Amino acid sequence: MTEELPVLIVDDDAASRRLLARALAASGHLCQEADSGERALTLVHEKPPAVLLLDLRMPGLDGAETLKLLRADPDPGIAQIPTIMFTGHGENEVLCLEAGADDFVVKPINIAVLRARIETQLRLRALRLQLQEQNEQLEDWRSNLERDLAAARSTQRSLIPQKPPDIPGWDIAAVYRPVIEVGGDIYGWLPLHDERYLFWIADATGHGAAAALHTTLATLLFHHATIEQNKPGAIMQAVDNGFRRIFGGRAFMTAMCFALDGRTGYAIVVGAGHPPLLVTRYGRGTEAIASAAPPLGLVEKSQFNETTVKLDRGDALMLYTDGLLGAAQSDQTRVAPAQLAGMINPFAPDAKSLLSGLLKQVRSAESADSLPDDVAAIVVRRQN
Secondary structure: OOOOOOOEOOOOOOHHHOOOOOOOOHHHOOOEEEHHHHHHHHHHOOOOOOEEEEOOOOOOOOOHHHHHHOOOOOOHHOOOOOOOEEEOOOHHHHHHHHOOEEEEEOOOOOOHHHHHHHHHHHHHHHHHHHHHHHHHHHHHHHHHEEEEEEHHHHHHHHOOOOOOOOOOOEEEEEEEOOOHHHHHEEEEEEEEEOEEEEEEEEEOOHHHHHHHHHHHHHHHHHHHHHOOOHHHHHHHHHHHHHHHHHOOOOOOEEEEEEEEEOOOOEEEEEEEEEEEEEEOOOOOOEEOOOOOOEEOOOOOOOOOOOOEOOOOOOOOEEEEEEEHOOOOOOOOOOOOOOHHHHHOOOOOOOHHHHHHHHHHHHHHHHHHOOOOOOOEEEEEEOOO
């Protein structure tokens, strides 16, 4: 049960205090009295009242000086006490408000008016306390969300490969830039049974912790699929089956992968609703290989067709998410894959330079310091 807080009446006139106390007690208010500003300060610090009734004119520490001291108190529970000041007829009511009073009543005091103004201040106090409680709850929620995002970020970062595979004759670079702490993009590379490597990328819907969970799932599904399958089409089919089995069509993600034979330079490509894979020919422009299947998890029994591409010296493959195409906002122009292909420098000295140069070109096209969506990309380039 909440303890009832008193109405503190501060007036150097004892008769006036007793009269007000009796009238307010008859209305159900618990009253407390103080005969000076000094005494009021002592009582307020012992137990802050629900409302302070403060006479403006008192010997010693007057009402205005008393209230200024209270308003400057470091304890918000004291500094924000609702205060109604009493002022004589013709006195400067503005002085009351300048001192920090919430309201004032002119003497001789009309008890009905005073009761109404006390009730108003009590309602405002209750609303302020309720708002304070809601703000504290919101702050707790925000702190919990930040902890969840930090945990999700750590988990997701641990899934991003830190070092590319060592494939003789090949140069590999990658980038991962989420908009917030965690994003919906993920990529990886995995060895296959026949000395080939599978490079894959996926983009789950949304951002934040939910998207991070989807990317974690994608990583697990690709890992499990490469244990059981060796062909990109079959691997993508296994990932699709696992995603649909878990979400039942309620969520989807786009993905693309290719299996690279580092010895021969052949790569087998499969896409599922994902932006086209770009094949940059050294000095001969860039071509695109589009996704033939719908996004993973969207429809049953998708057909994952494979496309074979041969890479010669200086050629490069690039997997990327649609954040590289920009235009997350409706008033911005989206970069088409063909435009993106035109931004690639086929004469870049290495994979890292090719990728960083492309990112600078895209940012310039967006006219912004940063891209508006999560960005992930892998460049795999043949050196000899």
